[in-house]
Amino acid sequence: MSQNPRTEVLRYTAFSADPEGGNPAGVVLDASGLDDAAMLAVAADLGYSETAFVTGRAEPGDAELPGEAGRPASPAYTVRYFSPRAEVPFCGHATVATAIALAERDGPGDLLFRTAAGPVPVTVTRQGAELRATLTSVEPRVTDIAPDDVAEALAALDWPAADLDPGLPPRIAFAGARHLVLAAGSRERLAGLHYDFARLEALMHRLDLTTVHLVWRASGSVFHVRNPFPVGGVVEDPATGAAAAAFGAYARALGLVPETAVLTLHQGEDMGRPGTLTVELRAGDPRVRVGGTGTRITG
Missing domain, CATH: 3.10.310.10 (Diaminopimelate Epimerase; Chain A, domain 1)
Incomplete structure (x- = not known):
């Protein structure tokens, strides 16, 4: 499958409020029509250290949010990450970038990313004019x-x-x-x-x-x-x-x-x-x- 010419590739920087600072990442909020080769091609063409691809909505399971019992279920997404050379199991700065992109579209709040490394909860808050995302790692x-x-x-x-x-x-x-x-x-x-x-x-x-x-x-x-x-x-x-x-x-x-x-x-x-x-x-x-x-x- 080749890349759909209508695929929207967003560019965000993470860990800085200045576009010239932090780590730039590609973000594709709808990668449902892309196969592995197409995602790798997007990442390679963009040239950033990683690009995140939201491949679909997911249903969070109770075991995926340890320590968060009693909280409403967060919107859950399946997310994959590609460097210009290969898929990687997890990428922190692309997670932050994707969460902020989703928050700009849907508003701040709690999210759950299902990644190859495991479930990663993310919370996005607004602090003045800035959005801030905090991810919770898998068990280290x-x-x-x-x-x-x-x-x-x-x-x-x-x-x-x-x-x-x-x-x-x-x-x-x-x-x-x-x-x-x-x-x-x-x-x-x-x-x-x-x-x-x-x-x-x-x-x-x-x-x-x-x-x-x-x-x-x-x-x-x-x-x-x-x-x-x-x-x-x-x-x-x-x-x-x-x-x-x-x-x-x-x-x-x-x-x-x-x-x-x-x-x-x-x-x-x-x-x-x-x-x-x-x-x-x-x-x-x-x-x-x-x-x-x-x-x-x-x-």
């Missing part, structure tokens, strides 16, 4: 990574091991997609990102990683982050919601933050597309909430 997990794999990642990045922050050890974290967390010991180290694209891509394919989440700790609750994304055909992702959720799980699992905490992640500054991601952890709830503003890109 954090696992060790072999020293040889860390060494290979550092070699691909051309980062000496001595430049890492020993207080934030390497781990693989998942909250819908897998990310390798590597912590720089200085802001200067984080800013110096000139990596071997093919070498890092090969390692990421072998470890089934979506991005490498590079982080520098500015304070106990403020972090600066970058996300190489060669497996998606993109050198760097400007604002990565799925990685932010995974990092929240990482910070909690390693005892870096209290059980209830709000973290601020700054991303995109070194690319000239600054964005801000808010990560919320709640005691007793393993899931991670990631929120931010967004706006439509016109012209």
Whole structure:
């Protein structure tokens, strides 16, 4: 099936109220007539790190909203995500962009996205002139990574091991997609990102990683982050919601933050597309909430 010429592809940025900031995503609110090849073609033609496709309305099941008993059922949608190269199970910034696009059409409120990674509730609120979307991740997990794999990642990045922050050890974290967390010991180290694209891509394919989440700790609750994304055909992702959720799980699992905490992640500054991601952890709830503003890109 080829792309329908009437398919409307919207462009939004997520995690910034400025169209020139944050992470741009494609959004197709009616992809019911598109097959896999057509969706991949749209994503490749657009060239953003991801494009979200709403393939239809869905019926939310009781088990899909853990901890939300007693609330009215949210409008539910089946959503798929494609990078320019392949389908990915989940994408945070495209989720935020899609939720804001739906809110502009239907009004703010609660939504449920059924994704390949699992059910993802999203709440959109209006704050003055801005819309803000907060997604709730699937249940996360954090696992060790072999020293040889860390060494290979550092070699691909051309980062000496001595430049890492020993207080934030390497781990693989998942909250819908897998990310390798590597912590720089200085802001200067984080800013110096000139990596071997093919070498890092090969390692990421072998470890089934979506991005490498590079982080520098500015304070106990403020972090600066970058996300190489060669497996998606993109050198760097400007604002990565799925990685932010995974990092929240990482910070909690390693005892870096209290059980209830709000973290601020700054991303995109070194690319000239600054964005801000808010990560919320709640005691007793393993899931991670990631929120931010967004706006439509016109012209």
